Amino acid sequence: MRLFVFGLGYSATTFAKAIVDKAESIGGTVRTPEKAARLRAAGIDALVFDGTEPGPGVTEAVGQATHLVISIAPGEAGDPVLAHYADAIAAAPKLEWIGYLSTVGIYGGHDGEWVDEDTPPRPRPGRSANRLAAEQAWTDLADAKGCPLGVFRIAGIYGPGRNAFVNLAAGKARRVVKPGQVFNRIHVADIAGTLVAAASAQAPGIYNLADDEPAPPQDVVAFAADLMGVAPPPEVPFAEADLTPMARSFYGDNKRVANRRIKEDLGVRLAYPTYRDGLTALWRDGTWRRPD
Template sequence: MEVGQIRGSAVYLHRGHHRRSLSVSLSIAPPKSEKRIFMLGMGFVGQTLARKLHNQGWVVSGTCTNHVKKKQLEDMGFHVHLFDANYPDLNVLQLLKNYTHFLVSVPPMLGIGDPMLQHEELIRSSLVNGDMQWLCYLSSTSVYGDCGGELVDEDYPTNPENELAKLRLASEEGWSNLAHCLGFSPLIFRLGGIYGPRRSAIDTLIKQKPLSEGQKRRTHRKYTSRVHVEDICQALMATIDKPPPREVYNIVDDDPAPREEVFENARKLVEKKWPGLNLQPLEQKDRSIVETRNLKGEKRVSNARMKNELGVQLLHPDYRSGLQSIIDQIESPF
């Protein structure tokens, strides 16, 4: 589906009195449709959801931060804008009023906080008297902090411990307040660790990738909540047409298993499918660390509200199901 476009100079606001411009191609407005979603940050979750909604006739638009990704997303049929949240483009913000649904998938940044909520007044003025009726902010279960291994539901007191988790909670509050000011209830999805095709323990083993900082932090945890990207999309799609009764939902699977257990299972699957593939050895646990560890971040996150109120039946209730589906889709490890 094509839309009219203009070429011009997009003005970015900078803190202070400086301005700079960048020549970009901007859509005047999305095509007329009853279902129009704008995704602030078309990352792993956003792209997966976008493909599903696009196949159902939705107009899907969003933002990314580089030309290569923009071209890839446009080739998929999406309307995409290059966007720097620190220097928001007024033209793009003005387009928001034409959309019925708004997914926020941009994480906070250390030293800055939520990069978009710095410009809350601009966003608010863009959305007033617009078509917006649904806003979902993708947050993290890290806002609960260390719960000593307890089962945590959405009514459990939040107690973020590190700076990023504190900023996550502040972002939740900021987007929630903005939605209420616009006259509708927001959705806050607290996600576990996200995995799926091309982003899993199997992919890490096959590609011999070093562990991410997040993975390293979780190495010695007894519990790590996670969720397959397809189940996140299930939960999102369950709320799009029918507003749920609550605002906050934990989006996790049924099995908060330790990371080492997940990687052991992934290794067995890889070795079974491709015997002889030379994999790096799994990291050995340092028993002294395990025995004396401070259980920071330890919690078992409940998904009962998601199941009962959103009607989500998990496609992948545990990592075993999720990893099996991922390896079944991979034809070659190279």
């Protein structure tokens, strides 16, 4: 396997490190030369691509890749990877599998009901609608090339450096209460494990990456505070909460996301099936702090 990742951010870098033993080579893109240098020191052949113009060496790296993963969000103008590299990807002679990282936001709101991969998307205008358009664009490219495509719709991501403990320690944690509101989450290690399974099997199809227990956000903060031995912040009714427009928009998508397909089709066993499992491990192991 020669893996190339567009967008070596939090989740994709965790995946790249998890699959290192299965890969002959691992490369990918970052936005700055400084981050590229750090990743190269860790054994990942990072190249610079900021989304506005082609980056040096990227086309050549795509031409050598057998597995391609895309972890760069689209904008209003569309998917920047397709804008600059669609032809290179379509012509890549060794490419055997493409993975596209998307979001459960494409399902929209469902009044707390369950959704699965067969639920018709109904994204809100903006970020979620852009994601769905990008999913379709990657599907069209993969179909035209005859290459299997895995689409991974990811719930709220947490893990080392990104969790309720960090927010509590910084005094930024909030317990906003909207009756009936739940969210799914997914530990970054379980994202990595699922992607390793899918890339190894060259699995096509759509997969929800979510934990087993959608839960109210205020419960997660309270559980983390209890583990830390600190008082949780007071509950604030949603109608009274001072939220940014982006934060408020998340509360408009109330649903429970089923994850059966990753278990049945990919054989995934979540290491952290609930937020309690994930937060307990982060606190017990001391890995909750922001990684260096």
